[in-house]
Amino acid sequence: MAREQDTILVVEDDPTIARLLEIHLGKTGYNVLLATRGQEALTICRTTPPDLIVLDVRLPDISGYEVGMALRSAPDTQNIPIVVLTAFGERANRLNAHNLVRADYFLGKPFDIEELSSVIRNQLSSGRRRGQFHPVTNLPTGELVNTQLRELLTSSGWIMALIRINGFEHFTQHYGVVVGEDVLKFTALLLCDIVEQRGDHDDFVGQLVVGPYFVIISMPDRIQAITSEMTRRFTADVKLYYDYQDLQLGRAPAMNLLVATVSDQDGTFADIRELTAAAEARLA
Template sequence: MSKERILVVEDQPDISSLLKIYFTSQGYEVFTAMRGQVALDICSKTPPNLALLDVNLPDMEGYDIGKALRASPRTRHIPIIFLTARGERRDRLIGLGEVQAQYYIVKPFDIEEVHTIVKNQLEDARRKNQLHPVTNLPTAELINDQLRLMLTTQGWGMALVHINGFETFTQSYGSVVGEDVLKFTALLMNEVLNDLGSSEDFVGQMVVGPDFVATSAPERLKAICERLISRFDEEIGLHYNYKHRKQGYIDVPDDNGNMRQAPLMSISIGVLTSQDGPFYDIRELSETAEETRQRAVQQAREQGRKSWVTYGRVR
């Protein structure tokens, strides 16, 4: 399981250093930012599991960071805890009401008390099965919530992304290296959506299997999928040893114990838009997206390609 990521946004170096040292010693991966824009950039590239926010920052108020996190589908689920010197009633109401933070703690604080609150918030998120244990991407009900919301609107697009050959790879290289591939794919999807998408876009991962979901506007999805395929095919070889990378396949035993050549991993993508509807529930949408993705696998074979994307349902 990956370390849980905590974002500390604090412009006082001594407090920022204290929090980073303490939470790192407790087994967390800690990111720090002294400016609000830096914090938002971190969240867009590698969303944390929890954010500790100061209010007074050089470029914006911590409230604005919290509101931005709540406004984005990729970060609205993140627990927010304010650590600030501003303890007036009005400030608390903004933090807890407008931003919908989980806690509002006034400095000076007891760091062990803060740790207890952080630990409880992260455990609560795990109980709700909200984040994938390896990639920390939204999963389970968070994906379902996003799809339900999407189905109530028009002008949406959805891409179902599967890593072909992942199971064979993990059998040969082991589950730990397999987790590195999942993390690489999650980071790649976030980077591509940051470059070509918008703050309204969403990326999540299914609880079981190497399957990811991305939502965006239909006019952006084609470029997003093409970039995903191009970069995945270019960079996935780095997860193999030199021999396998050079020959373009790995030797694995079949069910009878005979060796066969398994190609390097690729991705298959099935894309649906609101124009392919109507879809009456998320089950129908998910099943249709999987059927579309399966056609991508077949078309890749027919075209002699590694990765492939297929658009639209078959009626």
């Protein structure tokens, strides 16, 4: 049986399939929400984030891919497991599910309802385990980061630094994903080391699920020392990941850290989406 609080959002415009899933998943013990359009699904996810989404590719307003990409780009929905339903044998759909949506699983239509139930059960279980820590750096991510950010909404005397590796996408295109992951690991270790030296045991270091973004939560009197040392050491040490000849000839895609801070002195924030958006705006 499902846990009482497990909520499944079914995004499906075919009323017969939607009703079938609602009845079957409801009997299994899930709380089932239905959306027949992509925009409706996004609205539901912003107000009541589900534990898992069953997402049809073909919707009457926007595609399932657009829905998935929007969910992956928002901090409060980016870690929700997504099971994509697509026409059986459509290779392009399966590739888009992987590449655009980063779907956790996909099933071809027509699908077996018992198989879908098994997939949902397994994805909920594995999603809870892997959603706690970033798969590359092992830093807190997903809901662990969101929990820290929510605490800031009702606290005082805090400051949050949002850090982005500028030029990371160009670097990975040039050197490959594996070397890019090495840079992420290096950055995570660097941040943790500096926070340990210059910060306090109460300070928090985490990583967003999507993109080369990191978060540090500290106190205003410590953040300047942390971020200054962080940017200095990153610029000096990240050169180890470049090809020597590329550096000598000046053709290496340069990376540096961009840092933006937001604190309780910037006013009140309605939710973590508003908080992170304020920080992202200052990165530009």
